[in-house]
Structure formats: structure tokens, C-alpha cells
Amino acid sequence: MTCAERLWARVEPQSDGCWVWQGAKNSDGYGVIRTDAPGHPLEYTHRVSYQVSIGPIKAGLTIDHLCCRRDCANPAHFEQVTREENTRRRNVRRARERREMRQWDQHLASIRHTERGKK
Numbered sequence: 001m002t003c004a005e006r007l008w009a010r011v012e013p014q015s016d017g018c019w020v021w022q023g024a025k026n027s028d029g030y031g032v033i034r035t036d037a038p039g040h041p042l043e044y045t046h047r048v049s050y051q052v053s054i055g056p057i058k059a060g061l062t063i064d065h066l067c068c069r070r071d072c073a074n075p076a077h078f079e080q081v082t083r084e085e086n087t088r089r090r091n092v093r094r095a096r097e098r099r100e101m102r103q104w105d106q107h108l109a110s111i112r113h114t115e116r117g118k119k
């Protein structure tokens with residue numbers, strides 16, 4: 001089996017559209033797979049998926065998971081971006097998560113407040 005065949009054989013499509021890699025992952029949670037290159041070095045599954053499905057990854061560019069799932073291998077969820085853009089997007093997402101967390105806290109607080117008011 002080629003590297004690409006092994007990749008597709010071990011992804012599990014999810015209802016949300018992500019193709020979740022069932023094989024090995026590195027400590028950051030990214031899927032890794034042995035390549036067909038001499039010595040079979042490990043490569044990220046999202047990079048293999050991108051290259052066999054879409055095309056070469058330009059030097060200096062990195063693959064952004066639009067779905068934010070590090071073990072997702074669905075090429076439709078990837079975009080080739082610069083490292084700076086990837087970092088900028090991560091910061092935007094973190095800020096949004098913090099904001100949503102805060103809104104949720106406020107929401108819970110208002111529920112508790114309402115419940116107390118009823119008594």
C-alpha cells in the first residue's frame with residue numbers, strides 16, 4: 001500500500017465532515033504517518049492528505065485546519081497559509097473562545113440570579 005492508501009484506509013468520517021485519523025499521533029495531537037520516501041520518515045497526515053488531494057505545499061507555508069481538529073485529514077478542511085497568518089488565526093480563535101466562555105459565564109450567572117429572584 002502507498003502512503004496515501006494507508007492514510008485513506010485509516011480515517012473515520014464524522015457527521016460534522018471531519019475525517020479523523022485513527023493512527024498514530026504526535027504529542028501535539030497531530031496525526032502522523034510513515035511516508036513512501038526512502039527510510040520512511042514520519043510526516044503529518046494533514047500534509048500528506050493536502051499533497052495527494054490538492055497539490056504541493058509551497059516552501060514556508062503551513063496547512064491551517066479550518067475545522068480546528070488537529071487529527072482531521074479531510075483536504076476540504078485545509079488551507080495553505082503563511083506561518084504568520086496561521087498564528088494570527090489561532091489568536092483570533094482563542095480570543096473568540098474566551099469571549100464565548102465569558103458570555104456563557106454571564107448567561108449562567110443571569111440564570112442563577114433569576115432563580116434566586118423567584119424564591
Ligand SMILES: [Zn+2]
Nearest residue numbers: 018067072077
Ligand atoms: Zn475537519
